[in-house]
Structure formats: C-alpha cells, structure tokens
Amino acid sequence: xxxxxxxxxxxxxxxxxxxxxxxxxxxxxxxxxxxxxxxxxxxxxxxxxxxxxxxxxxxxxxxxxxxxxxxxxxxxxxxxxxxxxxxxxxxxxxxxxxxxxxxxxxxxxxxxxxxxxxxxxxxxxxxxxxxxxxxxxxxxxxxxxxxxxxxxxxxxxxxxxxxxxxxxxxxxxxxxxxxxxxxxxxxxxxxxxxxxxxxxxxxxxxxxxxxxxxxxxxxxxxxxxxxxxxxxxxxxxxxxxxxxxxxxxxxxxxxxxxxxxxxxxxxxxxxxxxxxxxxxxxxxxxxxxxxxxxxxxxxxxxxxxxxxxxxxxxxxxxx
Ligand code: ADP
Numbered sequence: 187x188x189x190x191x192x193x194x195x196x197x198x199x200x201x202x203x204x205x206x207x208x209x210x211x212x213x214x215x216x217x218x219x220x221x222x223x224x225x226x227x228x229x230x231x232x233x234x235x236x237x238x239x240x241x242x243x244x245x246x247x248x249x250x251x252x253x254x255x256x257x258x259x260x261x262x263x264x265x266x267x268x269x270x271x272x273x274x275x276x277x278x279x280x281x282x283x284x285x286x287x288x289x290x291x292x293x294x295x296x297x298x299x300x301x302x303x304x305x306x307x308x309x310x311x312x313x314x315x316x317x318x319x320x321x322x323x324x325x326x327x328x329x330x331x332x333x334x335x336x337x338x339x340x341x342x343x344x345x346x347x348x349x350x351x352x353x354x355x356x357x358x359x360x361x362x363x364x365x366x367x368x369x370x371x372x373x374x375x376x377x378x379x380x381x382x383x384x385x386x387x388x389x390x391x392x393x394x395x396x397x398x399x400x401x402x403x404x405x406x407x408x409x410x411x412x413x414x415x416x417x418x419x420x421x422x423x424x425x426x427x428x429x430x431x432x433x434x435x436x437x438x439x440x441x442x443x444x445x446x447x448x449x450x451x452x453x454x455x456x457x458x459x460x461x462x463x464x465x466x467x468x469x470x471x472x473x474x475x476x477x478x479x480x481x482x483x484x485x486x487x488x489x490x491x492x493x494x495x496x497x498x499x500x501x502x503x504x505x
Contacts, residue, residue, distance in 0.1 A: 231259050235266065242270070244277045293458040297339055297467065301332035342469045346457065349476035356398040356480055363395040363435065366403055367427050374410055381414065381421060386440075388426040395435065396504055397481050405477040408470040409439040409497050415466060417443025420493055435501040442494035451487055 231253060238251050249270045253263035308325045311317060317325055348355050367389050378385055395402075413423050420442030428436050446454060453459045455475045460468030478485045483501040490496045 301336050305329050305332050339467055358397055360394055360396050361399045362392050364389050364393045383421045383423055386424040401477045405474040408474045413441040417441040433503045435503050437499040439497045440490050445493055446487055446495050
C-alpha cells in the first residue's frame with residue numbers, strides 16, 4: 187500500500203481539473219489581453235512608419251511621421267523625418283532649378299529671336315532692292331545695331347554663366363576702391379551733365395580693397411547706367427563710399443526717380459526681369475548681384491524718401 191492513502195473520488199477530481207483549467211485559461215487570457223493592450227500602440231506606430239515608407243511620395247506635404255515620444259521607435263521615426271526633409275528639399279531645389287532653366291531658355295530664345303527676325307527681314311528686303319538707294323544706309327544701320335545687341339546679349343550671358351559656375355573666376359588684387367569710384371564718376375560726368383543730372387559724392391579719401399577691380403567696376407557701372415536709364419524724372423545721383431569700424435565697406439548709389447515698389451524689390455535681381463518700359467536686357471542687376479556675392483558681399487535696394495531708390499552694397503574688407 188502507498189504510505190498515504192489519499193482517497194479522492196471522481197467528482198472531486200473533475201472539480202479540481204475544472205478549477206485548474208479555468209485558472210490556466212484566465213492566466214493565458216489576461217497575459218494575451220495585457221500583451222495586446224501593451225503592444226497595440228507600438229504596433230500602430232510601427233505601422234505608421236511602414237505606411238510612410240510604403241507611400242513615400244515627394245509631392246506629399248504630410249510626408250513626415252512626427253513621433254514626439256522618447257524611445258527607440260521615435261528615434262527611427264526622427265531619422266526618417268530628417269532624411270525625408272532632406273530629400274524633399276533636394277527635390278524642391280531640382281524642380282525650382284528645372285523651372286528656372288526652362289524660363290531662362292524661353293527668355294534667351296525670345297531675346298535672340300526678336301533681333302534675328304528683324305535682321306533677316308531687313309537683309310531680305312535690301313537684297314530684293316525693296317528700299318530706295320538713299321534709304322538703304324538707314325536699314326544697314328538697323329541691322330548693325332541689332333547685331334550689336336545680340337553680340338552684347340551673348341557676352342552678358344557668357345559672363346552670367348561664368349559667374350554662376352562654381353569656378354573661381356575672380357582676378358583678385360589690392361586696389362584703391364575710392365580711386366576706382368572716382369574714375370568711374372569722371373567717366374560718366376559728360377553723360378550725366380549732358381542729361382542735367384545733379385551729382386553728389388561722398389567718398390572717403392582712400393580705401394584699399396582686395397577684389398576683382400574690373401568686375402566691381404562693372405557692377406557699379408550697371409547701377410549708374412540704371413539711374414540714367416530708369417530715372418528720367420528727379421535727375422539726381424548720389425554716390426557714396428564709407429567704411430565702418432568693423433571693416434565693412436558700404437557703397438550706396440542713390441537716385442530720386444520713381445522708385446521701386448515692394449513687389450518689384452523681390453524680383454529686380456532676377457535674370458531677364460525688366461520693367462515693361464525698359465529697353466534693356468534685364469541682366470544688369472543680376473550680373474551686379476552675382477559679382478557682389480562672388481566677393482562674399484550683399485546688395486539690397488531701399489527706398490530713398492520722398493522718392494527714388496538706394497542700392498546698398500555691403501562688402502567685407504579682407505585686406
Ligand atoms: P535693365 O536695366 O536692362 O532693364 P536691370 O537688371 O539692370 O535690367 O534692371 C531690372 C529692372 O529694375 C529695370 O528694368 C527697372 O525696371 C528696374 N530698375 C533698376 N534700377 C532702377 C532704378 N534705379 N530706379 C528704378 N527702377 C530701376
């Protein structure tokens with residue numbers, strides 16, 4: 187006989203089994219439900235990440251996950267957001283670059299085609315003897331002017347493309363920028379006087395600057411040309427050069443023309459932007475801006491109350 191004689195009848199045994207079964211089932215159920223409740227938010231967050239990766243679309247403004255929690259999943263989400271932002275910015279840059287290129291090609295084609303069509307038209311008419319002998323000279327002259335315009339346009343575009351490139355194209359040397367400004371003013375004096383401009387200058391005695399003299403001269407000439415071309419009223423030009431104590435050089439070209447409105451201020455430095463009245467190519471200010479920026483400087487336009495504009499160039503003197 188066994189040492190203990192436990193006598194359990196069948197009914198009791200079934201009851202114990204049942205209790206054990208219910209207990210086990212409850213434990214399994216509770217752990218399953220609590221596990222589910224605990225992992226559900228994690229599953230949801232992972233599903234969101236999966237969803238964002240699966241439907242990654244650069245045009246979609248809601249590309250980011252924006253998980254603000256502080257755990258491993260949030261770290262993955264943040265890395266994803268960082269990458270997505272960078273790709274989206276690159277993509278936007280590419281689109282903008284593509285649109286600008288298209289616009290530029292459209293403008294260049296238009297600006298070359300218009301004079302070319304005239305040249306072709308006049309050349310054919312002259313060849314066919316359409317004009318009287320004494321008239322011919324006038325039309326040869328028009329052809330020459332249009333060809334000169336095309337040649338200048340070509341040069342300006344080549345210069346812009348050189349300035350646009352990442353190559354170092356500046357021919358930097360030390361020179362007296364005060365002297366350069368005075369030379370430019372002297373060069374313009376006959377033209378300004380003939381057009382009855384009042385000229386005011388405020389240029390410090392001497393200032394040695396390190397830069398590309400010819401290109402800076404070109405940038406300043408473009409601004410003076412603009413005053414002559416676009417400020418037919420309020421015939422005034424003010425040119426100043428100062429250096430403040432932190433080695434910053436400030437050049438100002440002031441006029442008392444009709445001024446530049448707020449909307450125009452954002453676009454006047456764009457390639458090919460010109461007002462409807464302008465007979466220019468719309469490249470002068472973009473070339474000036476590129477030259478100044480290549481010297482690590484900046485250019486902006488301000489109002490010159492009560493009327494007119496002030497183009498302000500800021501340069502750092504590294505000499
Ligand atoms: P362009 O002179 O060949 O038209 P720019 O790039 O030099 O081209 O200038 C762009 C436009 O900015 C001009 O067409 C003109 O409308 C405006 N602008 C430039 N300078 C002045 C100024 N000093 N006063 C008024 N408008 C100006």
